[in-house]
Amino acid sequence: MTAVLELLEVSRVHGSGATAVNALRGVSLQVGAGEFVAVMGPSGSGKSTLLNIAGGLDSPSAGEVTVEGVALAGMTRADLAQVRRRSVGYVFQELNLIPALTAAENVALPRELDGVSTRKARAEALAALKDVDLAGVAGRFPDELSGGQQQRIAIARALVGPRRLLLADEPTGALDSVTGEDVMKLLRSRCDEGAAAVLVTHDARLAGWSDRVIFLRDGLMVDDTGTPPTAGSLLTGGAGR
């Protein structure tokens, strides 16, 4: 298995002295190409810290983070920004859409920053919008769209281009459950095409779409469903529990 993301004994301490908080304590995790990992745990368990560190938005106090074989530690700011832009797609609770840009321009922006031609970036953006069923609103501005549509635009922006690592933090917050499932289908199909995804969620039904669920508590990985057995093994073995 080629690991797209590797965390090795990663710890993160916020603050220092008596008020120091151990957000993560020695967490190791490998996410391979094609693998979809869900991270669950109560609030304050370190889920979002793990995701921020995986995407180079935060640095570990100890331990190593590797994205597509490249260690993030010791990178220059410019190199790190490039890894974040080229290899990683993020979907966060805050959508951070740029109000002055249309849906298509928002989605094309990261590709243009990558140096892709405007024309190619636009074609990729339209394809990503089509994937989230929003081809029809490509020319609209964010404030002309519903909350659910804005969320799907943010998702299209994360999926645009050849990103190999997708990081999502409660990405279906503003969506109803049917559209929420559509988002999971999208993440799933990207993984089936060879991307790696890490999803932070408290929603078990969303986590059910993953290959592997890890559980955090107080910054420690307390359990792991492991990689899945073959499909259907549960039901052919008899009736549930």
Place this chain on the structure above:
Amino acid sequence: MSIRQGILAMLADGPRHGYQLRVDFEERTGSTWPLNIGQVYTTLSRLERDGLVVALDGGDDDTHKPYALTELGRAELAAWFATPVHREDRPRDELAIKLAMAAEMPGADLHAVVQAQRTDTMRALQDYTRLRRAADAAGDDLSWPIVLDSLIFATEAEVRWLDATEERLARRRATTARTTSDGAAEAAATADDGEAVR
């Protein structure tokens, strides 16, 4: 699980023999509740005794004898669909009993029991989700996805209940810790008073 009513429902489509009934049942419920052929024949003979089905002529031998629904059977089936399944008619929940027992048992690690269960339930939820994805992709008829949705929502509810149990446990621990440290502070204060008096 009501094999009896299930068989009546399948016979509403037209006469079938025992083996066909078993195959149909498993197709509609995705082998979630596997039936053995013995159960099917036993149930059929009871249904025949009660006048809900009737054996027709035909078939090479007894095992291929087709059965048809009677008027009485049709009425029983209609009554089944018209009556909700009451919660108290369902079997006891072993897991709820287990956690209730663990909660009061000295030395039992309720956290560990909850976590082990959550991991297992989550695996089941992943499995059901995978199966439903496959069923959706294959464009299967309605019955199997309906059964899968039932399993998905039930396992989701179980995970949420386990989360709530864990939160309850954490709150209880925090309260106990506070009471204990209050007690210790009080004891210390009393000791201080003692010092002052002396």
